[in-house]
Amino acid sequence: MEIEKALNGTELTLKIIGRLDTVTAPELEACLKESLDGVANLVMDFAALDYISSAGLRVILQAQKTMNKQGDMLIKNVNETINEVFEMTGFVDILNIE
Amino acid sequence: MSNKLKKISTSFQQWLLLIVGIAFIVTLVFLGQYQTKLFTDSANNLLNIYIKDVRHDIMDVTDKNLLILTRAVATEVNNADKITSELLTGMLEKYNVTEINYFSSTGVILASSNADFVGYTIGEGGVQTSEFWSLLGARTEYVQRFQPIGFDAQRSRKYAGVTLAAGGFIQVGYDEEAYYRAIEVAINEVVKNRHVGESGFLIVTDSAWRIISDRANNKNQPVTIVTAMTKDLTTIGKDEMFEEGIYIDGTLQRCFCMHNEIEGYKVIAVYPYSEAMVSRNVSLKVMTVMQILIFGLLFVMIFLLVRRLIVKNLHQVNHALSAITDGNLETVVNVRSHEEFDALSNDINATVDTLKRYIKEAEERIDAELAFAKSIQHAALPSVFPPYPERKEFEIFATMHTAKEVGGDFYDFYFVDDENLAFLMADVSGKGIPAAMFMMTAKTFIKSFAESGLSVEQVFTHANAKLCEGNDAGMFVTAWLGILNTKTGQVQFANAGHNPPLVRHADGTYEYLKSRAGFVLAGMEGVRYRKNELTLAPGDAIYLYTDGVTEATNLNEELYGEERLQKILEQHKDATPETICAEVKKDVDKFVGEAPQFDDITMLAIRYEGTEN
Structure with a gap:
């Protein structure tokens, strides 16, 4: 997995490339932990995300919870496979998916 | 950090430069003094030779002169x-x-x-x-x-x-x-045609130090005035060289001087210091150049030698240490060129061996603890089949094949009252001990709420509220809970973000039960869940599983997937729950091949038999 970070004022865009699974989820978790201070708008670009496991969902959920307190989180470019996972797990109800 | 610290080679270079520099200066000073002495001695010799020559010549002239006179007198007397x-x-x-x-x-x-x-x-x-x-x-x-x-x-x-x-x-x-008077001309010749070196000269004076002959015809003048000599020559020994400022061509120059006497004449020889030292300066220059070459070469050779012996070896050691730090504990440091490096290599290797041993021990301990945790987890799940031998309305079977790591999968089933059987499949996010512990909590909450007679959606709503309390780690559980009325075959179910189960229809086909799922448990407070219903006819079955089945991966990174699962189930449409579980596992294993199992493979099958038999 690779993470491309782009900070524009208080808007942080994270592009996640590859697989978000048990092995790589802690990496994203660490990245979020150090980057979210002062961020009002978090955008997660999933255009290049191939796979998400429950560990990955957990990190997304945590990010959503954090952003609920300090602003908004938007997930965009979700492909069909990932969207199925979001639907199956009910994440579609709590995430702001574009 | 490495930018601020000096390299060994740099420190060494600086010290070596200092030492070589000092050695160079000391040698140069020594050579300078030695050369000065050498050339002073040579000036002394030169002055001595000239004085001797002049004395010899004067002696010759006076001897000849008197002998001629005496012969003339003798001839006259004979006659x-x-x-x-x-x-x-x-x-x-x-x-x-x-x-x-x-x-x-x-x-x-x-x-x-x-x-x-x-x-x-x-x-x-x-x-x-x-x-x-x-x-x-x-x-x-x-x-x-x-x-x-x-x-x-x-x-x-x-x-x-x-x-x-x-x-x-x-x-x-x-x-x-x-x-x-008689030999004045001859004495003049003796002095005028001689000079000491290039610009040094000779003076002949009478016994009172008045000039008889010199280069510039200062006849009868006191030698001290002409040469600006301040020393009293009578106190300086004969043939003893001394230094004095002497006027030469109008300028005062530092000179080596010497005097002696012969036949009532005083002979003074003067040799400019600068001229005496010309050769010294030349040889000093040559020696300086030679020394620079020698010391420069020495410096370069020692520097290269040390770099070769120490710095290169240190680099090798560092390289190996980096590899070790990066996690390759199989790296062996093998710098054996010198005793010190040999010892260092041995020490590092011994340290790494110890480290490896500790890690292995720690791993073994953790493995033992994980195995223990796994067995506790397994013990918490119903594992005796058939669980209700007296019940003929349904048949149920479940298995859990754990991956190496402790996972968060679990299944459960129990009667909530005489005729309603609750059955559950769930998956805790993440792996390891935290997932296993969270699983135990979730299982307990769900069971206690289900047993208290709540309907499926309320069980989830309450369990969610409880699980959200103090869930700082942000863990969550996907779960599917069904309650089967064993009399009617009616199933009430709720889905908290779990994989859709497969339901067997009367015609032997399986269908994914893609009801709209609720949010996962423990994910967010205040989530509400929906209740759905379906009715099983005798012979119908429900197959529950976790993503360990559909996301089992082979060596080509392909997922087992929902289609294959549906197909294998339809191939065994009339099989018992036990056979269904076994056949699916077999098919998954065949698909995965040599690839390692990353996730728990957990499944539960329940077949409704009806109340007729």
């Missing part, structure tokens, strides 16, 4: 009838001499220009006259050095003697004033 004091006195003025004596063959003065000397015998007055004994033997001519006379030690005079035809000899003596 005279009688040798009288009057005759001798008469010749004084003619030959411009001071004294003429006639010695008999027995060495007694028979006649003299000085009446007092008549009757005097050779040797009476001391050493000076006794030298003339030789003329009474084999010699016919003798010239004596200018020296104090035997008669009066306060006066000096030069004597020569020539034997007479009739026996005895004539002795002629003259004072310095007399021969100074």
Whole structure:
């Protein structure tokens, strides 16, 4: 997995490339932990995300919870496979998916 | 950090440069002093040689001059009838001499220009006259050095003697004033045609240090005024070199000087210091260049040697250490070129071995603890089949094949009352001990709420609220809960973000139960869940699973997927739950092949048999 970070004022865009699974989820978790201070708008670009496991969902959920307190989180470019996972797990109800 | 710290090679370079620099300067100073002494000695020799030459020449000139005079006197005496004091006195003025004596063959003065000397015998007055004994033997001519006379030690005079035809000899003596005039030209020649080195020179003075001859015709001037000499020459020993500022061509120059005397003359030689040291400076320059080359070469060679021996080896050690730090504990440090590096290599290798042993022990301990945790987890799940042998309305079977790591999958089933059977499949996010512990909590909450008689959606709503409390780790559970009415075959179910189960229809086909799922449990407070219903006809079945089944991956990174699962189930449409579970596992294993299992593979199948039998 690779993470491309782009900070524009208080808007942080994270592009996640590859697989978000048990092995790589802690990496994203660490990245979020150090980057979210002062961020009002978090955008997660999933255009290049191939796979998400429950560990990955957990990190997304945590990010959503954090952003609920300090602003908004938007997930965009979700492909069909990932969207199925979001639907199956009910994440579609709590995430702001574009 | 490495930017701020010096490299060993740099430190070494600096120290080496300092030491080589000091050695260079010390050697240079030593060589400089040695060379100065060498060239001072050589100036001393040079001055000595010139003084000696000049003295020799002056001696020659004076000897010849007096001998010629004496021969002339002797010839005249030989021709005279009688040798009288009057005759001798008469010749004084003619030959411009001071004294003429006639010695008999027995060495007694028979006649003299000085009446007092008549009757005097050779040797009476001391050493000076006794030298003339030789003329009474084999010699016919003798010239004596200018020296104090035997008669009066306060006066000096030069004597020569020539034997007479009739026996005895004539002795002629003259004072310095007399021969100074006589040999002036010759003395001038001696000095003028000589120079010491390029610009050094010679001066001849009389006994009172007045110049008789020098390069610039300063005749009769005191030598101290002409040369600006401040030293009192009478206090400086003969042939003893000394340094003095001397006027040469109008400028005062540091010079080496030396003096001596001969025949009443004083001879002074002057040699400029700068000229004496020209050669020294040249050799010093050559030596400096040589030294720079030698020390430079030494510096480069030592530096390269050290870099080769130490820095290169250190790099090798560091390289190995980096590999070890990066996690490759199989790396062996093997720098054996020197005893110290050998010891270092051994120490590092021993440390890494110890580390490996500790890690292995820790791993073993963790493995043992995980195995223990797994067995606790397994024990918490119903594992005796058939669980309700007296119940003929349904058949149920479940398995969990755990991956190496402890996972968060679990299944459960229990009667909530006499005729309603709750059955559950769930998956906790993440892996390891935290997931296993969270699973136990979730299982307990769900069971207690289900057993309290709540409907499925309320069970989830309450369990969610409880699980959200103090869930700082942000864990969550996906779960599917069904409650089967064993009398009617009606199933009430709720889905909290779990994989959709497969339901067997009467025609033997399986269908995914894609009801709209609720949000996962423990994910967010206040989530509400929906209740759905379906009715099973006798022979229908429900197959529950976790993503360990559909996301089982083979070596080509392909997922097992929902289609394959549906297909294998339809191939065994009439199988018992136990067979269904076994066949699915078999098919998954076949698909995965050699690829390692990352996730728990958990499944539960329940077949409704109806109440007829």
